Amino acid sequence: MTRYILHGDGDNFFASCLIAKYPSLRGKPLVVGAERGMVTALSIEAKAIGLARGMPIFEVRARFPEAVILSGDYKLFAQVSRRMHSLIEQTTDAIEKYSIDESFADITEAIEKRRSSPEIIGKEIKERTFIQLGIPISFGIAPTKTLAKLVSTSSKPNGFRVAMTDKELSPILSEVPIEKVWGIGRRTAIKLRARGILTALELRDAPVEILAHFASPIIDIQKELRGTIVHPINKEGALQQSMISSLSFPATTDRTFIHKEFIRHIEHVCARLRKHEAVGRTFTIHIKNSAQELRSETCVLPQHANTPGTYIDHFERLFTRLIKKGERVRTTGICISDIIPQSAANTSLFDHRDVRENEIYATLDQLHKRGLEVKTGTGI
């Protein structure tokens, strides 16, 4: 049975949030990203004068003195994001928060229950979010997530569009270059183009023989473009599969500094694990050097854990293997995966030190919750 899938996507989300909070910014060429030294978001006016994402901030200052340059306010963005999500949730609980400024929702039941239409229900959501949040969000309604994303994008800026039939969808798909289709990146686009597939419409209508040369994700995308759901709505609730912390700095060969950065990453991710009452087991550390090469080392812990001491024990071995003498390092990062709920971990296997460490960190987390700043060292 055909479903009505809604996709909501904030327009220039970071810039729009800041404009909603500081109305005096409205109409100005606003650039967000001062804290990273790089443009991460732009207002419409900033795009109009030729600014683009990824541009270094020093270049913006030099070439566009009229631009207003701000740092991102990630607490504000997260807050607006949560509200956007909960406003859609008033219509259906079959909702997936896909990213900070995007949500998918299945509004089929809402339409049936109220004997209504996708146009009416969708418009309601659109108006509700615009009035409550004061930021433009574009919405698209189509039979699958892949199609809904293309439809919402085609409706920008501040748009709303329903496209359920071939007749409605084909003209939209014919305007979409192949690399703009969700899941098709630069590499795959090159291969598809080599076989004469240039648009979303051409991918939808491509014969099986041609797609046989490609891996299954492409076949899935084609199904979605044809209106068959391959990627269902993922409701909230599941734990993340991995947690990452990484940070860049001016390239250095200072091993002590690099080491300290890693320890901070470990403490950071462990704190997040504990916040989610989760534990992880697969531990990867990575660096990027001045030649932009990315290298990593991985190990699997004997048991799941969420306190720094356990990770630091294994970290020393990985660190020695990873860092070459005299290498100029500009990014360090760690990733903890194989994440499961703490309750599902076999705590009876914890050794005594783990138990002790867990108690200590539980106390620290409690203090932290009460707003007391607690500085931890490098684990126990």
Place this chain on the structure above:
DNA sequence: TCTGGGGTCCTAGGACCC
């Protein structure tokens, strides 16, 4: 000890997304 086949975990990296 080698020969063979099959399964699973570990590890490193790639491609893609926002």
Place this chain on the structure above:
DNA sequence: TCTGGGGTCCTAGGACCC
């Protein structure tokens, strides 16, 4: 064009077991 931080999923070789 790889700027930057946080994610997902897939692949392929090697280790190790039966």
